[in-house]
Amino acid sequence: MRRLAIGKKISSREVLEDLRAEDIGLLRCMQCGRCTGGCPAAGVFEDFSPRLVMHELIEGETENVLKGDMIWKCGQCYTCHLRCPRGNSPATVILILRELSLKRGYSKDKVKEIAAKCGVLMWKKGVNFYEEGSRELPDEAAYEVEDILRRSGYEAFLKALGVDLP
Amino acid sequence: MSECHYLFKSCILGAYYPEAERCLRVVFDRLDTQYVDDPAQSSCTGHGYHSGIYPLKTTLEVNRRNFSLARGKGCDDIVTSCVTSYATLKEMKKLLKDPIKIYHGLEVLYEHRNEILRGLKYNLEGIKVVTHHGCHYTKIFYDDVKAGDPERPVLLDEIATSLGGEVLDYSERSLCCGMGFNHLLLDQEYCKKIARRKLESIKKVNPDLILVHCPGCLLTLDRFQGILKQEMGLELQIPVLNYTELIALLFGVASDEIGIKTHHVALEGVIERIKE
Ligand code: SF4
Ligand code: SF4
Numbered sequence: 203m204r205r206l207a208i209g210k211k212i213s214s215r216e217v218l219e220d221l222r223a224e225d226i227g228l229l230r231c232m233q234c235g236r237c238t239g240g241c242p243a244a245g246v247f248e249d250f251s252p253r254l255v256m257h258e259l260i261e262g263e264t265e266n267v268l269k270g271d272m273i274w275k276c277g278q279c280y281t282c283h284l285r286c287p288r289g290n291s292p293a294t295v296i297l298i299l300r301e302l303s304l305k306r307g308y309s310k311d312k313v314k315e316i317a318a319k320c321g322v323l324m325w326k327k328g329v330n331f332y333e334e335g336s337r338e339l340p341d342e343a344a345y346e347v348e349d350i351l352r353r354s355g356y357e358a359f360l361k362a363l364g365v366d367l368p
Numbered sequence: 369m370s371e372c373h374y375l376f377k378s379c380i381l382g383a384y385y386p387e388a389e390r391c392l393r394v395v396f397d398r399l400d401t402q403y404v405d406d407p408a409q410s411s412c413t414g415h416g417y418h419s420g421i422y423p424l425k426t427t428l429e430v431n432r433r434n435f436s437l438a439r440g441k442g443c444d445d446i447v448t449s450c451v452t453s454y455a456t457l458k459e460m461k462k463l464l465k466d467p468i469k470i471y472h473g474l475e476v477l478y479e480h481r482n483e484i485l486r487g488l489k490y491n492l493e494g495i496k497v498v499t500h501h502g503c504h505y506t507k508i509f510y511d512d513v514k515a516g517d518p519e520r521p522v523l524l525d526e527i528a529t530s531l532g533g534e535v536l537d538y539s540e541r542s543l544c545c546g547m548g549f550n551h552l553l554l555d556q557e558y559c560k561k562i563a564r565r566k567l568e569s570i571k572k573v574n575p576d577l578i579l580v581h582c583p584g585c586l587l588t589l590d591r592f593q594g595i596l597k598q599e600m601g602l603e604l605q606i607p608v609l610n611y612t613e614l615i616a617l618l619f620g621v622a623s624d625e626i627g628i629k630t631h632h633v634a635l636e637g638v639i640e641r642i643k644e
Pocket of ligand 1: 230231232233234235236237238252253256285286287288289290291292
C-alpha cells in the first residue's frame with residue numbers, strides 16, 4: 203500500500219528515480235526514529251529530524267519538503283545511514299532532495315553564497331577551496347574541467363542560482 | 369593495493385594545511401611507497417556535493433575524468449588524503465561501475481604500521497591521545513572500515529598505541545566533528561554547537577592531543593577552539609594533529625616543515641614533550 207501511495211506522487215517518483223535511490227531502502231522506513239536518535243543536527247535544530255523528512259516523503263508531502271528549510275539543516279554526517287535498521291539512508295535521500303529542490307527553483311538563498319565561492323573556484327581553478335598561492339590546476343587541466351562542468355549542465359545550474367561566472 | 373598509488377589531494381589541506389598534505393608524501397617516501405602526484409587531478413567536488421551545490425551528474429563527470437587520469441598514469445588505485453574524497457570517489461565509482469579501487473591514506477599507513485616503527489626518531493611514550501575518525505570514512509561505506517567496528521573504528525587508535533601513546537576514551541567519540549559542509553560556509557550554528565559538544569567531551573579526559581585523519585575534522589576541531597573561546601569564553605587549547613603530521617614529526621621532520629604555523633592551537637608544547 204505504502205509503495206503505491208508513494209508511486210502516485212510525481213515528486214516522490216522523481217526521488218525514487220535518482221540513481222542514488224536504487225539500493226537504499228527508502229520505502230522500507232518504519233518510522234522507528236533511530237536515525238533521529240543519533241542525529242547531531244536534530245540536537246541543534248528543534249524543527250529538524252531525519253525521521254520527519256522520511257515521514258513527509260511517505261505521506262507524499264515531498265513538495266513541502268522541497269520548499270522548506272528542513273533538508274538544509276542536515277550536516278551530512280551519515281550517522282543515520284549507518285544506523286538505520288532497514289538499510290535506509292536519510293542522508294542520501296536529503297542529498298537527492300536538495301538537488302530536486304534547486305531544480306524546481308526553490309532554496310536558491312540556501313546555496314547561492316556557497317556556489318558563488320566553491321562552485322566558481324571549481325570553475326576557475328578546479329578546487330573547492332583556495333587561499334592566495336594555494337594549489338590550483340594548471341591551465342590546460344582547468345580548461346578540461348571547465349568543459350566538463352559546462353557539458354554536465356553546471357553552467358546552467360549556476361546561472362539558475364543567479365551566480366555570475368567570471 | 370597496487371604498486372603505485374594515484375595520490376588524490378584535498379582542497380581543504382591544499383588551502384589551509386598544505387604541509388599536512390606534504391607530510392603524506394614525506395611519509396610515503398620514507399616508506400618507499402610509490403605514488404603519482406598528478407597536478408591535473410581536480411577536486412572530487414565532495415565538499416560542495418555534500419553542501420548541495422553540485423548536481424550528481426557534474427560530480428559523476430568530474431570524477432570520471434579523475435579515474436581516467438589515474439588509469440592513464442598506470443595506477444589501479446587512488447589513495448586520498450581526505451575522507452570526503454574517499455567516500456565521494458567510492459560513491460561515484462559505484463554509480464559509474466568503474467573498477468578503480470579507492471583507499472584513504474590512513475589505510476595505507478595502517479598496512480605499513482610495522483615499517484613505520486622502524487623509522488622512528490621519537491615516539492609517543494607518556495603522551496595521552498584521543499582519536500577521531502572522520503564520519504565519511506566510517507559511516508558511509510561502513511563495511512569497508514579496516515579496523516574495529518564502524519561504530520568504533522580503531523585505525524588511529526592502533527597506530528597511536530603502536531607508536532607508544534596512551535589512547536583515552538571519551539563519551540562523544542562517534543559524534544561528528546561539527547564541520548557540516550554547507551553549515552561551515554554559512555552561519556556555522558551547527559559547527560559551533562557540535563564542535564563544542566565534541567571538544568568539551570574530549571576536554572573532560574584531558575588528552576595531550578587529538579589525532580585525526582580528515583582535513584575537515586582537522587580544520588573544525590582546530591579552528592573552532594578559537595571561535596568558541598572568542599564567542600563563549602571556552603578555554604580548550606587541545607592540540608589537533610593530522611596522522612601525516614604526527615608520523616612525519618616522529619620520523620624527525622622539523623616542526624616548521626610539518627606546518628605548525630598553519631594550526632590555530634599551538635603545537636609547540638606537545639612537540640617539545642614528544643621530543644623530550
Ligand atoms: S529512516 Fe530508518 S532509522 Fe529512520 S525512522 Fe526510518 S527506519 Fe527508522
Ligand atoms: S546525515 Fe544529516 S540527517 Fe543523518 S544523522 Fe547526520 S545530520 Fe542527521
